Amino acid sequence: MxxxxxxxxxxxxxxxxxxxxxxxxxxxxxxxxxxxxxxxxxxxxxxxxxxxxxxxxxxxxxxxxxxxxxxxxxxxxxxxxxxxxxxxxxxxxxxxxxxxxxxxxxxxxxxxxxxxxxxxxxxxxxxxxxxxxxxxxxxxxxxxxGRARVLVYNQELVAQADLPDSIHDLTTEDWRGKVAYAPTNASFQTFVTALRVIEGEDRAEQWLRDLQANDAEVFDGNGGIMDAVNNGDVEVGLTNHYYWYATAAEEGAENLDSRLHFFPGEDPGSLLxxxxxxxxxxxxxxxxxxxxxxxxxxxxxxxxxxxxxxxxxxxxxxxxxxxxxxPFESIEAPEVNLTDLDSLEETLALLQDVGMV
Structure with a gap:
């Protein structure tokens, strides 16, 4: 047994x-x-x-x-x-x-x-x-x-035409207090590792600090983000694709106010x-x-x-x-060698430095 x-x-x-x-x-x-x-x-x-x-x-x-x-x-x-x-x-x-x-x-x-x-x-x-x-x-x-990083959004609160083209847009005044994220979540931490690899340490640190300064809302996990966005408690959230599809399978997509946005142009926000x-x-x-x-x-x-x-x-x-x-191959994901995402320790040290964990 x-x-x-x-x-x-x-x-x-x-x-x-x-x-x-x-x-x-x-x-x-x-x-x-x-x-x-x-x-x-x-x-x-x-x-x-x-x-x-x-x-x-x-x-x-x-x-x-x-x-x-x-x-x-x-x-x-x-x-x-x-x-x-x-x-x-x-x-x-x-x-x-x-x-x-x-x-x-x-x-x-x-x-x-x-x-x-x-x-x-x-x-x-x-x-x-x-x-x-x-x-x-x-x-x-x-x-x-496999899984894709996505932005889940409440379609009653955010028009599709107003969705951001990049994670960097989320640190602007237009998105102040409207973004949910889960810094202690492993998938978010791997995304930050990818951001460090793709754009460098300094830019990754600046993005994290700018996100904090823009009054982004902290959640314990992706499930909480999904519920909050769907309920209209927050406009958008950084998460993985499958949380929405699992919820849609249970409740019916037509009964959800939330939808998914895949960042275009090989943005780090669409990491696979x-x-x-x-x-x-x-x-x-x-x-x-x-x-x-x-x-x-x-x-x-x-x-x-x-x-x-x-x-x-x-x-x-x-x-x-x-x-x-x-389709997995249709997502405009950033080009990054997944083996290069081995520096999680450095990512966690960075998240500690900026006060996220």
Whole structure:
């Protein structure tokens, strides 16, 4: 039987390579619950057992893990926590890790672990079905679902013709007090990392300070932003595309006052990011972990992400059935190597400096 474990609070310390990841970073999906233990798995080296550190929450991923077990015959134990917390823990554990597989909410944490040499190179047959733009440059992690950064807006309060062309427009007087954002959210932090990579440290810092000075409203997560915009409590919000599509599927798009705006012209506000998966270099569970990766890229798993989470499937030949969802390739996203989003620690330090976290 699969075990569900919660990573103990406070495991990351100042001695970690990524200390601020654990201290400040959080995923909008949150950490799942379960029975806690010391994280040890006596069968970690066996070919038919696998310990997964999941930065995606239990409610989302557990049904898919059940399908994975059925398809592969592998017995799985899952530890749920935020992506940043898991990344810091893997750094701390190093060669002594009990994890065989890491499922990450975003590419930044995977890039950081790759840079530290803590991930195992994946065989070509597990990579070839995914575009090179959506996997690690060292071939040691691969994207399993995609998401786009968007601006959600209340169409009763904002005319389509008045929507901004760039995130930089949101710091002007026209948008004073009208913008919602979630600075402790992992996806926002990855977006800021991309902004640093694309436009440089100084301009990224200035944008953050200007956003604050423009009385932007702070929320804990994307769900709260979506509700606030739809209810008319705030005009626009920075979020991920799938929150709106999930709400529309439940309530009907015709019943929502909110709509999505994709920034044009390769603006950083239209960043395309991925959730990804990697086999750890020292977990001793390579065979089982590779089976899991293969399954997560299978048509069944890719359709699950497309239908249940409203994310973009990334494996070749699988398309999203979500109505009116723009094709992934049609989004005018900025050109950025996702592996270069590994400097989350610097991003969090910047967010601390400007007083956002």
């Amino acid at each position: 699969r075990r569900h474990l919660r990573l103990a609070a406070g495991m990351a310390t100042a001695a970690l390579l990524l200390p601020t990841l654990a201290a400040c970073g959080s995923d909008s999906e949150g950490a799942g619950s379960g029975d806690s233990d010391n994280g040890q798995n006596a069968d970690s080296g066996a070919a038919d057992t696998l310990t997964i550190y999941s930065g995606r929450n239990e409610e989302l991923i557990d049904p898919l893990i059940e399908k994975l077990e059925e398809a592969t015959g592998v017995t799985v134990s899952v530890r749920y926590a935020g992506t940043a917390e898991h990344a810091a823990t893997l750094m701390e554990e190093g060669e002594g890790t009990n994890a065989g597989l890491f499922i990450s909410q975003d590419a930044g944490a995977l890039g950081a672990l790759s840079k530290a040499g803590l991930l195992e190179e994946l065989p070509a047959e597990l990579l070839d079905d995914v575009d090179a733009a959506h996997r690690g440059t060292e071939d040691d992690w691969v994207g399993i679902s 990011n991925v959730a990804g998966v990697a086999v750890t270099a020292h977990g001793g569970q390579s065979e089982a972990a590779r089976k899991a990766v293969e399954y997560l890229l299978s048509e069944e798993a890719q359709k699950y992400f497309a239908e249940e989470t409203m994310e973009y499937p990334l494996a070749a030949g699988v398309t999203s059935p979500v109505e009116d969802l723009p």
